[in-house]
Amino acid sequence: MTHFTQIFVGGRGRVYALDKLSGRQIWEVLLKDGFFKTGNDLVSLLETSDRLYAFSYGTLYRLKKETGDIEWKAHIPHLKHHVGLIAVDGYSNSIDVGLGCDGDSGGDGDGGDGGE
Numbered sequence: 001m002t003h004f005t006q007i008f009v010g011g012r013g014r015v016y017a018l019d020k021l022s023g024r025q026i027w028e029v030l031l032k033d034g035f036f037k038t039g040n041d042l043v044s045l046l047e048t049s050d051r052l053y054a055f056s057y058g059t060l061y062r063l064k065k066e067t068g069d070i071e072w073k074a075h076i077p078h079l080k081h082h083v084g085l086i087a088v089d090g091y092s093n094s095i096d097v098g099l100g101c102d103g104d105s106g107g108d109g110d111g112g113d114g115g116e
Helices: none
Strands: 008-010 014-019 025-030 044-047 052-056 060-063 068-074
Touching: 008 044, 008 052
Parallel strands: none
Antiparallel strands: 008 014, 014 025, 044 052, 052 060, 060 068
8 A cells, every 4th residue: 555645735626736744746736627617616625545536616536646647527517616525435525613512611412501
């Protein structure tokens, strides 16, 4: 199994791979090119042990982590103007915001006033 030393950043329809130790850019890929780009250019990313998945402009992409090469893409027209969350092989890029609860608040977990 290959040990990857990259960190990935996505935005404005692009994905970047940076070296974790130096911050040096390793590669960059433009997910959608052409003059008529419509849709949401926010990039959702999900990293698995061997691949990187990116969602932007209503399209899901599978990328090679080493090079950024696009292996395949799947258009999802109903999500063209929306942010997409990705789940694969037990991994998910959904965000757990915790709603301000840190587990040590002393409350009883019912969302009320702590049982008083």
